[in-house]
Structure formats: structure tokens, C-alpha cells
Amino acid sequence: MTSAAAGGRAAAARSRWCGALAGVVALLVSIAVVLAGCSREPAQQGVEAQAPEAKEQAGPSVTVSDDQALGPVPDWQTPTVSVTDENVEALQAGADEALQAGNLYEDSESAIPIYLALKAHAGEDAEAAREADEGLQRAIAALIEQGDAALAGIDTAPEGLQRAQQVVAVARAVAADAEPVVAYLERVESMERVQQASRAGERALEAGRIDDGKDAAVAHFRHALELREGDARALQGLAASESALIRRAEQAAEAYDYERAEAELARAAKVRPGNDTVAHARQRIAAKRASRIGDLRDLGIAALSREDGLDTAREHLAELLRIAPKGDPAAAELRERIELATHYGLFRPGQVFTDALKNGGRGPQMVVIPHGAFTMGAADDEEGASDSERPTRNIRFDRGLAVARTEVTVAEFRRYVEATGNEPRAVRRGYSTVYDERSGNLVRRGGAGPEDGYTGRPADDDMPVVHVSAADAAAYASWLSEQTGHTYRLPSEAEFEYALRAGSQGRFPWGDGAPPAGAGNFTGGLDTSPSGRRWRNAFEGYGDGAWGPAEVGSYAANAYGLHDMAGNVSEWVADCWHDNYRRAPRDGHAWVNPGCREKVVRGGSWASSPEQTRSAWRLSVRGDTTNARVGFRVVREI
Incomplete structure (x- = not known):
């Protein structure tokens, strides 16, 4: 150079x-x-x-x-x-000694000042x-x-x-x-x-300009690292920038704004790629989020146990859905619990239960049937149907219902009579209609009542009670309400048909044609009476082994878990008789006229023709009628 x-x-x-x-x-x-x-x-x-x-x-x-x-x-x-001239050598030696000691410039005894003077x-x-x-x-x-x-x-x-x-x-x-x-x-x-x-980066960091733009902290720290690879001050400045973004994410999470929290974490992850700090922060936030989601789920479920807690549970669900990831199982669980509570209270579809009676013992077995909708009545082209079963109408039940698993039994009805001292209609009147084997007809017989079977002789405890009027059936339901503290009643026509169909829409509950084996107690071509009689109008090729009512629950339950809805004995419902459905309630409630004498019987019996076993079949009967073919079951509101 x-x-x-x-x-x-x-x-x-x-x-x-x-x-x-x-x-x-x-x-x-x-x-x-x-x-x-x-x-x-x-x-x-x-x-x-x-x-x-x-x-x-x-x-x-x-x-x-x-x-x-x-x-x-x-x-x-x-x-x-x-x-x-006299101290030159001494100064030279002192300068060399100072140089050796690293004392270079601080004072007059340092090497550089001495060498300059020399x-x-x-x-x-x-x-x-x-x-x-x-x-x-x-x-x-x-x-x-x-x-x-x-x-x-x-x-x-x-x-x-x-x-x-x-x-x-x-x-x-x-x-x-x-x-x-x-x-x-x-x-x-x-x-x-x-x-x-680095200092510019620190100033930007203090001002909150972390990673957005050329004058942001991250940009300044990266520039410092371009000038000097591995600079500790710049590296730690990047760490500080990352931490600031993580803190913003944590603050957003504390406000339950997890979308913003994730956005801040995504920004933080770009500051020092490959570093595990953001991953750990994400885990911490996710754990707190999961804990909050779990708390909201538990609060919602706890609210459902209170009578007035449904709205509170919905509020918890709304908050849970706001903060939970899509498809979160806790949200799905609480939503399902709320859905169930909306339609079933504290029960579940298919649940079987009994209520305690105040005077001891338990009430009848009840089955919770699902809420839903169905088409009530007979289609215009349905074989054997009558105008009284039309027009068809769509009925929707927004609330589940508990329906007795079987017809009320002789023993269950006896408990009511003994507890209340009430005399059923047949006892007060002194007679009822029974089946006479000698003639093969239904005849009036004195002394027959709810303790007796279809022939007028004493019935076993597990037989369905017959020889009861519509008022007797309603009185039993009222007694259950008083004993249990819950609302028991007779089903409406719509509720009965809905429970009988159990999701089917065919002519019969099982579809069309003869019933499958073991489906119920119907008039079958293979059935014979004690004296060898056979039905003139029956399901060909079907036999159920009974002539007269069978013990409750002897045959297969339907899809809702209910026995004998279409057979065994016909059943009283709460409705008054009307010739058709033109002005019938659309909500499935009973259609009642105060003081009406004609009531409705639904469901086939052991002595019903195939046409009377259809799902839509209904019959007008005086409410004070008692005979060997009609019993009842109850429903309970939930």
C-alpha cells in the first residue's frame, strides 16, 4: 500500500x-x-x-x-x-516493564507516554x-x-x-x-x-413496536445479528420480543380471547423459529383453556340439576362454545345434556324408573320415550280405515314422556282401592261384561269387578286390570300423582298412537301383514279357546298361546320398550270422542269437552279383529263402560 x-x-x-x-x-x-x-x-x-x-x-x-x-x-x-540524559536508561527499562505488565497509557509511568517522551x-x-x-x-x-x-x-x-x-x-x-x-x-x-x-430495537420494544415494520424491535435486532453473528444483546432482544408477544397471548387468554391468543403465539413463533418457548406457552394456554372449558361444562351440568337452571346452563354453553376449539367433546357433552334436559328433564330416553309412594312401596314401572314427531291417523288408502281416523296430521312432541311399561295390573289397582276406599264403577253397579265360554260371546255378569279376569273369575295379580271405567282409570292416575308428587294421567290419543307406533308408519305397528312371532296377544288363526273355539276373523298363521288376556309383559316390547300397546287389552285414553281430527289439537294434548260421555279407547285387544289392531284404530265407548277387553296404562310428565 x-x-x-x-x-x-x-x-x-x-x-x-x-x-x-x-x-x-x-x-x-x-x-x-x-x-x-x-x-x-x-x-x-x-x-x-x-x-x-x-x-x-x-x-x-x-x-x-x-x-x-x-x-x-x-x-x-x-x-x-x-x-x-541521566534517566533515559531507567525510563527505557520502566517502559519495557510497563509494556510487559500491560500498563500502556493511563499515566506517566505507562509504556506509551514513556516511549513517546524517549x-x-x-x-x-x-x-x-x-x-x-x-x-x-x-x-x-x-x-x-x-x-x-x-x-x-x-x-x-x-x-x-x-x-x-x-x-x-x-x-x-x-x-x-x-x-x-x-x-x-x-x-x-x-x-x-x-x-x-440493538439499542434501537430496545427502544422499539419499549414503545410496543415488536414485529411489524422496519422500525420494529425484531427488525433492529435481526439487523444487529446481520452485522455481528451471535451477538448476545441482539439474541436476547429477540428473546425479549418473543416474550412480549407471548405475554400478549397470555393476556388475551386471560380475557378468554383464544383466537387472538393464537394469533399472538403465531407471531411469536416467527421471532425465533425452532425455539421451544412458544410451544411451552401454547401448552400452558391450552391447559388453562381446557380447564376453563371443563369448568364451564361442570357449571352447566350442575345448573341442569336445578329446576330453573336450564337458561343458566345455556349461558354456560354459549361461553363454552365461544372459547372451545371446534368439535370439543366438553361442548358436545354439555350441548347433549342441555338437549336431554330440554326434552327429558333429569331423565334419559329409554330410562326405566319407578316413583316411591308415600304410603310405602313403588309405583308402576315407567319408560321414558323419546320426543319427536309422527303422522297421526290413517292414510286415505289404508285398508280397513274409517273417516274417524282422518285427516292425518303431523304431531310433534318437544318434550319426552314417561309411559307405563305395561298395562296397570290387578295388584297395582288393588293397592289404590285399598288405600283410598274408592269403589270402582263395576263394584258400585254390581256387574260388568265378561266373556262366556259356552256361548263364545261377551255377556253381563253380576259381581264382576277389577279383581276378576276376562271370564269374571278372580284374576292373578300380574294380569292387566279390566272391568274399569274411564273415570276409574283417571282416579287411579290422580292417586299416583298425590302419592308421588309427580303428574300422572291417562295418555292423550296422540301420545298413545305415538307410543304404539314407536317410530313406525305402517298399517300395523310391525308394518303390514301378520304380526311376527311373539309380537303380542292378538286374534290369531292358530289360537283356540279352552273348549276349542277359533276366531272367525284373525291373523292367519299367527298364534300367541293365549285366549283372553295374558300376564303383562309376556310378549316382546316395541322399539320404545313398551309391552302390549297393540294387543292384550284395549286401553282408555283421556280424550273425548270426536268423529274426526279436523279441529283436533296440534300439540298432541287430549281433546276434551267438559262433561262428555263418549270417551276414546285405543289399541287392539285379545279379542280384536285385525282391522281393530291397526295403529290408527280408535273406538267410541261410553266412559262408564266396564268389560273384559278394556284396561289402561298411565303416563307421567317429566
């Missing part, structure tokens, strides 16, 4: 140095910002975490300790060294001048080594930049144009740019 080129390079370096010194020397040198929430980075000296509330408004706060702050580095003033004293003495200059060059080299060491240690000792700048001040004063000095000055200037970028 020519002296002109070296001089130009030195002049340029000096120019850059002077400009940088004026604007950069005063910058604070601090370690990276460590925010609250960055639990995986060690705490650094001089960094204070601001309270979360303040962070949300003003961003991260960075405090720089006094020993990290930099003031302007003044020009180096050469310490005065007195040289005489060089000036040498004058025309070339040998002395050479010896002093050689020492000075060794001292300058050692000075630069000290400066480079300060730069190298800046990650752990931030004040090293000030030390390096002091070295620059000395080197400029001693040998500004020397190539090693110029090269060193460039290294210091580069480090200052690194520190300046």
Missing part, C-alpha cells in the same frame, strides 16, 4: 470515527431486554420487568445500570514524562530514536490487543465498548494513520453499529 493510499484510508477512517463518535458514543450499552414471561432466559444485570398492566399500555421497560451507561470519550491527553528526547540520535519507536510500536500493538479483547468480551461485559473506545482515543493520538490502528477503528465502528441497532 502506498503512503498516499494509507493516508487516504486513515483520513476516511478518522472521518467515520469522528462522525460516529459524536452520535454513538453517548448511546447506552445494555444487555438484552428480558421481559416478564420469558422464563427460559436468565435474568440479566440492569434489566427490570415492568408490571403486566403497564406493559399492555407502554410496552416493555428497560433500565440501564450506571456502569453500563457511556459518556463521550474525550481525546487522550499524553501524560507528561520528564526525560534527561522518542522526542532522542532527537538526532538515530539509534535511540529507533529503540524508542520499536517500543512504541510494540505498545501500540498491545494497545490494539487490549481493545480487541474488550470488543470480544462485550457480550458478557457491556462496558467493554467504552474501554475499546478509550483505546481508539489513544491510538488516534499516537498513530492515527497506522494501518493496524485504522483497521481497529473500523472494528470498533462496526461494533458501535451493532450496539446502535
